[in-house]
Amino acid sequence: MKDFLIVGAGIAGVSFAELCKQHNKSFVVYDDNSQPSSRIAGGLYNPVVLKRFSEVWKAKEQLQLAFPFYENLEKKLQTTFDYKIPIYRKFASVEEQNDWFTAADKPSLSDFLSTKLIGDKYASVNASYGYGEVLYTGYLDVRKLVSSYASYLEASHLFTSERFNYEEVEITNDFILYKNDKYKNIIFAEGFGMHANPYFNDLPLDGTKGELLIIEAPNLKIDVTIKSSIFILPIGNDKYKVGATYDWTDKTNIPTTAGKNELTEKLKETITCDYKIIEHFAGVRPTVKDRRPLVGTHYKHKNIHVLNGLGTRGVMLAPFLANQLFNHLVLGENLEKEIDIIRIYRKRSLI
Ligand SMILES: Cc1cc2nc3c(=O)[nH]c(=O)nc-3n(C[C@H](O)[C@H](O)[C@H](O)COP(=O)(O)OP(=O)(O)OC[C@H]3O[C@@H](n4cnc5c(N)ncnc54)[C@H](O)[C@@H]3O)c2cc1C
Secondary structure: OEEEEEEOOOHHHHHHHHHHHHOOOOEEEEOOOOOOHHHHOOOEEOOEEOOOOEEOOOHHHHHHHHHHHHHHHHHHHOOOOEEOOOEEEEOOOHHHHHHHHHHHOOOOOOOOEEEEEEOOOOOOEOOOOOEEEEOOOEEEOHHHHHHHHHHHHHHOOOEEOOOOOHHHEEEOOOOEEEOOEEEEEEEEOOHHHHHHOOOOOOOOEOOEEEEEEEEEOOOOOOOOEEEOOOEEEEEEOOEEEEEOOOEOOOOOOOOOHHHHHHHHHHHHHHEOOOOEEEEEEEEEEOOEOOOOOEEEEOOOOOOEEEEEOOOOOHHHHHHHHHHHHHHHHHHOOOOOOOOEOHHHHHHOOOO
């Protein structure tokens, strides 16, 4: 009997699988490629909410786990996917500059916001009020990470590239039977695909569609991520990721003309040089109504668990949440109460 059957090999499922590897727990992973979020994500990590200049929830704890976690994975897979690229927040006015310096004085943000005002240093970017630099930021090539990790698992026959069929599960008190194999636990990490999961589809996973472009702009010449109403992230060879849109109604993974137009309009306000659109992606972020992840155990089935709700910040959250769930299940530690799905079951008087 294996310890875990993991459904989903996005950044959440991969993070949990890696913890199993590190702690010698047996597992298999199923993924059917149905949700593209991790494969198309911007991949930025950044401890500050740059709209309001406020700290991301548990930013320090998340980064403390994420940095060594990804570094270790790079070594293991012998590839590079974590690029420590600075983020420059473009100021739109003197008021915004002032707000930045006020925020940088706060103890929760002083480690993350540089107090040096950066001038209008890029010829092809409209930035008359300059920039502020966010510290401890970067870009994780999530697509590269999840695809290299899937190949790594495949080589040891731990990865099955097919849909997990919920109808075929047999749950007993002592084990779970799936396709003639027994498991102690199932971890569902299906991203927005959780809506098809009969055990967890009543959880308040909202979903926010995002669209993103890859452009080629030989004259742009920026070596940092610029954040204005959009982000422009250099990925090498004069190519840049440009994103992202937020749509709360359309829940499909289909790129739209409206999404493309919104991004190109915003691009026009930010840069002055020519560019060519190379690719256009869309996906649904697994966002949650109360803006906290969905982690924990089904209220009726003690061996069925969820690892979801990574929202707009999967890169920073995934190692933190996977650790939380792993330590909860293996070491009996309590989950942070803000992420535990017990909060939802309690509200509904299910427990
Ligand atoms: C346009 C866009 C830009 C983004 N930019 C950023 C960013 O810059 N920084 C950041 O941190 N985050 C960003 N995000 C958010 C980030 O992508 C998500 O938080 C993260 O990818 C969610 O990971 P996940 O593993 O929970 O879900 P997913 O990546 O959706 O993975 C779930 C996996 O489960 C599989 N699956 C589902 N159902 C089944 C089934 N029944 N059987 C088998 N397999 C199944 C799917 O195929 C999928 O591979 C962005 C998202 C979008 C859409």
